[in-house]
Amino acid sequence: MAGEDASTLCNIYLFGALAVTDAAGASCTPKAQKSRALMAMLALAPRGARSRIWLRDKLWSDRGEEQAAASLRQALVDVRKSLGPIADSIIISDNHTISLDLNRVSVDALQLLDPSRQSVPSEVELESWPELLEGLDIGDPEFEEWLMLERQVWQGRLENALGQRDVSPKDRRSNGLIPAQGQKSGPNSSDGGNRKSLPLTGSRTGWSVALLPPAISGDAFGAESLPDMFSELLVRSLLEGGELTVSDLSRPDLSPTQEPETAFDSVALAIQVRYRFSAHQAYISVSVHRTADRSLLWMGGATLERRAIEAGETSAAHQLINEAMDELRKYFIARSEQTDDAVEAESLYAAVNAMFRLSRNDLVMSEASLRRIIAQRPSSQAYAWLAFLMTFQVGQRFSDSAVAIEQAQHYARKALELDSSNSVTLALVGHVHSFLFGEYDYASGLFERAIRANPTQVLGWDLYSMLHAYAGQPDKGLSLANWARHLGAYSPYRYYFDTSRLINATLAGNHRVAIEAGEQALRERPDFNSLLRYLVASHAQLGDIRAARSLLDRLNVVEPNFSISSLIDARYPIMRTEGGANLISGLIKAGVKKT
Numbered sequence: 329m330a331g332e333d334a335s336t337l338c339n340i341y342l343f344g345a346l347a348v349t350d351a352a353g354a355s356c357t358p359k360a361q362k363s364r365a366l367m368a369m370l371a372l373a374p375r376g377a378r379s380r381i382w383l384r385d386k387l388w389s390d391r392g393e394e395q396a397a398a399s400l401r402q403a404l405v406d407v408r409k410s411l412g413p414i415a416d417s418i419i420i421s422d423n424h425t426i427s428l429d430l431n432r433v434s435v436d437a438l439q440l441l442d443p444s445r446q447s448v449p450s451e452v453e454l455e456s457w458p459e460l461l462e463g464l465d466i467g468d469p470e471f472e473e474w475l476m477l478e479r480q481v482w483q484g485r486l487e488n489a490l491g492q493r494d495v496s497p498k499d500r501r502s503n504g505l506i507p508a509q510g511q512k513s514g515p516n517s518s519d520g521g522n523r524k525s526l527p528l529t530g531s532r533t534g535w536s537v538a539l540l541p542p543a544i545s546g547d548a549f550g551a552e553s554l555p556d557m558f559s560e561l562l563v564r565s566l567l568e569g570g571e572l573t574v575s576d577l578s579r580p581d582l583s584p585t586q587e588p589e590t591a592f593d594s595v596a597l598a599i600q601v602r603y604r605f606s607a608h609q610a611y612i613s614v615s616v617h618r619t620a621d622r623s624l625l626w627m628g629g630a631t632l633e634r635r636a637i638e639a640g641e642t643s644a645a646h647q648l649i650n651e652a653m654d655e656l657r658k659y660f661i662a663r664s665e666q667t668d669d670a671v672e673a674e675s676l677y678a679a680v681n682a683m684f685r686l687s688r689n690d691l692v693m694s695e696a697s698l699r700r701i702i703a704q705r706p707s708s709q710a711y712a713w714l715a716f717l718m719t720f721q722v723g724q725r726f727s728d729s730a731v732a733i734e735q736a737q738h739y740a741r742k743a744l745e746l747d748s749s750n751s752v753t754l755a756l757v758g759h760v761h762s763f764l765f766g767e768y769d770y771a772s773g774l775f776e777r778a779i780r781a782n783p784t785q786v787l788g789w790d791l792y793s794m795l796h797a798y799a800g801q802p803d804k805g806l807s808l809a810n811w812a813r814h815l816g817a818y819s820p821y822r823y824y825f826d827t828s829r830l831i832n833a834t835l836a837g838n839h840r841v842a843i844e845a846g847e848q849a850l851r852e853r854p855d856f857n858s859l860l861r862y863l864v865a866s867h868a869q870l871g872d873i874r875a876a877r878s879l880l881d882r883l884n885v886v887e888p889n890f891s892i893s894s895l896i897d898a899r900y901p902i903m904r905t906e907g908g909a910n911l912i913s914g915l916i917k918a919g920v921k922k923t
Contacts, residue, residue, distance in 0.1 A: 337414045344458035363406040377427035389470040473807040538575045538598040546605030551637040570709030626655040646784040708747030712756040715739035751785045754778035759791040786816040798901035802835035823849040835907025839866040865914030876918035891921040
């Protein structure tokens, strides 16, 4: 990029390891990690500007205001020193704001999204494209959370830019939706065979959901892609559960041949999405209707900034998709419990729901149900959930670990053989490989694929947070767990996401956050032994021995043989980390027996 523009004084490369060069190509990259982080955050900021308060909160969140302000000033001095004579021309600062003059600076990430440069990587190149700010680790949880979200945003932007370059407007309009029932995509179909297809997993329960035409009001100029992006994520989430088929009634060219009244005969629920655009925002509302009597079952909404939408960023609406999915699950779980149809009653949703009740009997019931489902209608998700169930059996010491691990390995392999692109399967199998086998590199790759395939899927973020706990990186794990808890804030399984927050926070030594998360989860699962273990340790580490021993009494009722040696003998990955040593220290302080 150097030399492309006579006014360009500096080049900043954000993909891969951060690098800064002057116009002649000489390196002027700051040496200190936080100085590099400061440079990167300005380069990625809107208009290149950030307030001093925002920067202090992201880079020195654990320090007092005065100390953080002094550290920011020192980092800015370091950046100016690295840039040398060009510093005053590109760094502008006052008492409130620090900014880069983006007219004098070339940033690789921004140029990648400039269509006039034709520099967007191909789909093949994107697979091996370097990570944003690779290797930048400053140890501050606020920065780590910012970096995690930026990586997600830029992955989405790259893929969106790739789609805009390579796909015709007709193709983009379909954007991954499934044709209406009875309609096929092919050379002789109404879409000319160009429609992009998501994997349609067969459902023998007869459950189908219809996606109704969107209702759009206001001026969508510059944000026309939002309905397609949101619908694709919504449909992908619907299909990945493994139980549903989706009828796309949102396009006139794919409308069913039946009369409107008969088009819903095999459809249980219909989803209506409305978009209302204003000058600076877009409001999305989702409503779920029962087709039998047209009654409204649920409605929710989310507000997005138009500037984010125009950049291909829709994460503000991801929680809304999860809320809608939770309502659908509740409906179909209730339906499976009330039906006399044997196939419909043997529901994957119901089996998973039983699993998350976590008692020994519920796990036995869930395992038996999953085995019957596999015998009737084998699917990637059913095998993946069965493999995942084995992690509960081992983690709670309910079954012989050697047998459970061997079974988990078989089920996980079978799940990937059937579908290696489903984000739920990838996340569940990733957890099996990280928790049971300690194969962190392989598991990390599965989690990255899961999140890339569907960034709205809570399990991908949550279980990836636990991999970081096992690998001795609980600060990063806590950032991921916080995002998962945000996405699943209204989930019936939110206690599970709070448990991940508790574990990562305890291991990171952030015991107040751990106790806050653990207490929330304990209200919903008062006998979950994993919760009790970490709460006992965190209370003890904060010096509240009375509370720790009260919780220990409850733990001894649930797990009578619990001891330090039993925890070590179980070979949990956490035990080999610094955080694991702190966990054991807290348990000993609370009075847990060593043998």
